[in-house]
Amino acid sequence: MNAPPVVEWTEADEARSARWRSENGAPPPRRIVIADDRMKADAAYKLACEGTALLWRGDFHNARQLLTAMTRRIDRRPRKTLPDDPAQAFHQHRAAQNQRARILGMLLVPLDATLTVPLHRAPDVRAACAQAYGPPPADTEDGTTDGTPPASPPTASVVSLRELLGLIGAYEWRKKGVEIPALGGDRIHPHYGVFSPARGEYVDLVAAAPLPAQDLAFDIGTGTGVLASVLARRGVRRVVATDQDPRALACARENTERLGVAGRVAVVEADLFPEGRAPLVVCNPPWVPAKPTTPIEYAVYDPGSRMLRGFLNGLADHLTPGGEGWLILSDLAEHLDLRPRSELTDAFATAGLKVVDRLDVTPRHPRARDTSDPLHVARAAEVTSLWRLTATD
Template sequence: MNQPPVVEWTEADRPRAARWRSENGSPPPRRIAVADDRTRADEAYKLACEGTALLWRGDFHNARQLLTAMARRIDRRPRKTPPADVTQAFHVHRAAQNHRARILGMVLVPLDAAYGVPLHRAPDVREACTRAYGPAEPAAEGGADTVEDSAAATDSLVSLRELLALIGANEWRRKGVEIPALGGDRIHPHYGVFSPARGEYVDLVAEAPLPSQELAFDIGTGTGVLAAVLARRGVRRIVATDQDPRALACARENTERLGVADRVEVVEADLFPAGRAPLVVCNPPWVPAKPTSPVERAVYDPGNQMLHGFLKGLADHLTPDGEGWLILSDLAEHLGLRPHAELLDAFALSGLTVLGRLDVTPRHPRARDTSDPLHVARAAEVTSLWRLAPADR
């Protein structure tokens, strides 16, 4: 793993240095002020808006309360009337999300060399951090080993918001997500791997007529949920691919836990494995926009890169009577980000024809949340399984 960058600040009139950990790639803050239980939310919010991060040295629970208070101040900001144009509304919504993440990401907490949090009433986050960051390493040179106060335990800094996300993700990994298409068995997502909480697309793969039970490719397997569904449906061999090391480890763990590892081979590949199969399945990110965190890469696909890569290579990886299953939401169409005609043109340009399509409407709560600025688009969303084949067969 690459060494995290170093962040520097002054504390108690002495220079400090520590590693900077950020899963979304945010650069180290340029200015850091020390904060504790005496720091008021208004002061913290003002400093964060000005670009100064706050290194927390007080009670951990009070840090969480400060974060909540800062979030309330963001929510109280006067909101402009949402644009009538749905595409512009999407971009405004994303900008507001990014602003919120930036401000709330300014509250920092220290980690020691073993991923302990040297704060009063701090939870044990060692397992969550090890799973996200890898095994703990020796303390950084020039760090807190040379000081005598509480900063002596500081090997690295992380935003409290990210640390809470790590804790939550670790709980999801422990508990798992129940999958009806697997008979109620659970998929356990790793940190940074998209959780199959929206089960409707999984149901489509469980219900579509299989062209063959001999072999299938699962492109961009993620948690391995679709590969597991295909194995439970009787497909004798599935090759599941991904480029993300976390996804590869997650898929292997899940297929082993579900008892289908003898039929699912998880391999690292850029989209397709070698060879051809009578069934090739892909559930690419649904929205052509830039992701801002690792887990968002399963939702946002800049320029539809994965979608077009799958379509362009599909015909060359299908057997003569094979089918490609493309699982795709039309949310991007309702947001004005990808016209329906563009998708159909991409099929034609890739030498593909549509054999059929299965549709399902979303069941997640946001589709019914009228306060959501994107409610109209979400309420109209349909997720489809497109059955594709070479046009010249």
Template sequence: MQEAGTPAQIHWTEDGKPRSARWHSEAGMPPPKRVQVADDTLNADTAFRLASEGTALLWRGDFQNARQLLGALARRVDGKPEKRKKKAAPATPTEAFHLHRQAQSQRARTLAMLLIPFEPGYTIPLRRAPDVKLACNEAYGRGDDDFVISLRELLGVIGAHEWRRNGVEIPVLGARVHPHYGVFSPVRGEYVQLVADQPLPRKTDVAFEIGAGTGVLAAVLARRGIPRVIATETDRRALSCARENIGLLGLNEKVELLEADLFPPGRAPLVVCNPPWVPARPSSSVEHAVYDPDSRMLKGFLGGLKAHLTEGGEGWLILSDLAEHLGLRPREQLLGWIADAGLAVLGREDVRPVHPKAGDATDPLHAARSAEVTSLWRLGAA
């Protein structure tokens, strides 16, 4: 049995000898129990059968061929569109959501069975392997040992590096924000626009932002002329990301970042929070920005808001109603939590999202997404 705090190990046999290395999975997947060494001679059908049965494939062939094999596995996992249409439609939106999450989880497990070895210093000992040292250092910190990860995770690290390098254009800032690996990218601009457009409460000399993420909302508040913004965050990657973005935007003198769960000490005339919108369990680090088990952060924000508002102050809750359309959190429950916290709704501004999935009729959750509305709820002491 693995001792608490010790790194997980993956074990396999190669050239007749037992081998092992550190296992790394950001999604928290346990190391596969069955591992087979594979190379360019392995065909996609056999690879898919082995992966579906839970046998991991430790790649020793050409790196670019491994990428092609992963694409072939994904096509086999997803199946043909005409076959998917024959399945009976889920009875309720909630059932559709759970089936969709279940399918995503199974897909992720199967595709994670194609493994890539690393040598110290983030070197991949494979033909035509890319130089991923910078991307891995950004995601993981220093790498001084051998380890094994899934190719799918590695491609995510590479993609995150590109996001970080290129940034995401934020029109209301007239600048780009650079998300780090594991930090949710502010690609849904409608909620940023809501915060930029809503009139500020009178005498807003300080504002709190709960859950800084990339730092985009703290930056918007500071750019709107609030002299002091205090933003809190618990995730170390998000704190590092927010600090970098606030510095790049030249806002270090206005924005203070604190490692704290929910609220900083004191009170403010404006407290802003954009919690995860869906009450479900995240399956990876970046999903913590989307899924909030048992609505923990939402309930924590509502429950503590009144005690952190100055007289006449406002709390701005930015929240999608997607959970309502999925049957996961009724509107009456949200309104009940607001009332129980001694708060009143002062107003609400709504906007419809414009992200691609909102208009994708092939999405399993299309009915809910097409009805989704993002709102800025203005809350005050009752």
């Protein structure tokens, strides 16, 4: 196994180092300066734009205010006019978003060995960090139970404040859960790094499509396990749900147990298909054929349509005679000129599949109505479809 990345800096005339934590795969900053409550927002923003990170040693709430001030400075910058070509506009917009994330990721906070933030007025983030990073070793416990940082702890690791706030938000989402109407209002609790079913329209499609059989179904790339749970609640007696991501596998198992369908849903590790055939095979792959820039983005972007093509090309060999494959896919990529409709239908034919029916739904999420979104035209035209496919043989 590769050693975890390390950050190095000078503090009080001494060379220091610590583990670098970045769930989005950002590289360790090469230059770090110490910052505290005396740091002005303009100075912090200038340093961050130049590629210098700021390791915060002041009040935690002041660090959050500084991050907000840096965000305002980015948002005040004039936006570049996006090109008329939708694909170019998409890639330029992504580049701008990545640059924004890089700058805001330059404000860093320390973590001690117990995953405590040793700063004044810092919240207790140990549970949130443990869910993302794993629990600290048992011998690092410091005896505190109220989140109070120990006196003068060493810096065991460093993380961007922006990522840490994301971990806290994900932890709260996991506790609260996402209400799923197709499950009668019961909730799915997404783990950190697992795609949340907040856009519920695709789940509604799976709840509405006519079942070809009720004895067995495969759910490919199950994620939170939401579609497997919907199928089980609809009366499918056995569902085999697959994924490769350890977080997704744990998340799906926890959700199916919580929803009372674990006895009918087997969650297994597999690259796409499990062994055997089924009368129903369901897949909701990432919708946009673009290269992810962070590990978490693999839930949204499918480079070269790898998962989509893998599902289509293997589907006929995993269907029982007369069985159906349900492909849930948005046409956002078509409106962005990233994948024409003909490429999708040609992929059906090449894989030996034919379309039996298609169920469509328009998005309900706020971004579809946000005219300030640079990609509003494409988002407003988006339609999500459930393609019912069968083998041509």
